[in-house]
Amino acid sequence: MRKSIGTQCELKQIDMDTKRHKDETYKQQAAKDARDLILSWKPDVVITADDNAAKYVIQPYFKDHEIPFVFCGINWNVDAYGFPYSNTTGMVEVAPIDVLFNKARSIRIGAERAVYLGADTLTEKKNAARFESMAEDIGLLLDRRLASTMAEWLAAYEEAQEYDFVIIGSNSGINDWDETEVVDRLKRTTHSLSLTTHNWMMPYSILGFTKIPEEHGEWAAKAALAILDGVAPTDIPIVSNRKWEIWVNHSILMVSGLKLPDPLVRKAKKIQ
Secondary structure, three states: OHHHHOOOOOOOOOOOOOOOOOOHHHHHHHHHHHHHHHHHHOOOOEEEEOHHHHHHHHHHHOOOOOOOEEEEEEEOOOHHHOOOOOOEEEEEEOOOHHHHHHHHHHHOOOOOEEEEEEEOOHHHHHHHHHHHHHHHHOOOEEEEEEEOOHHHHHHHHHHHOOOOEEEEOOOOOOOOOOHHHHHHHHHHHOOOEEEEOOHHHHHHOOEEEEEOHHHHHHHHHHHHHHHHOOOOHHHOOOEEOOOEEEEEEHHHHHHHOOOOOHHHHHHOEEEO
């Protein structure tokens, strides 16, 4: 986003940090701090990221406000926040779930049971619910495991090896995460196919159909610059992300005993 904006305007950043601090009182205070900064600084446009910014800042304090907002990273849809307002536009974050399910079932022939594993956060609850809905549509039983600590996540991952495949959600919100320890455990316990739609979760997954975060930042920056040039937020339609990449993690694949189709391996980007 910063690269797309460049030197065309002054940029001030505030981090609510509500993924790591999940207490409701903390979230409310972080939102008030963000509100106060916005009202005192009086920016020409505000860019927000993720659901919590929409839920705790835009919806309660800036609905139809004179200050325009461009959101990104809101998962799946904006119905919960009543968007669009007269002062909002943005990009909704969706994952290629149908592609992931189709590929998983082509690799694990006859797959009937899968599990979704993520952090215990608002965003991951929304993600899990969407996966569950689409799994039901195709006759797949999908269980949910949401963890608050690394130990809980690792225990759930080991249980997930009894399923046909496991979907690796985000670990954002698990504050004691240790990449070295997690990877070491995964190399000793993995024998079921794991898939993710998050590029930062590829060190812990065999196969990825991942969203490209830069797409959101670039789109939000261009929308903000258009608003600065006089375009009304309501004249910029809300859109969904459209790009993703295929990844294979050979270090976990090799110890799992699984084999992926050669054309898929050749096409995918590799993470070691």
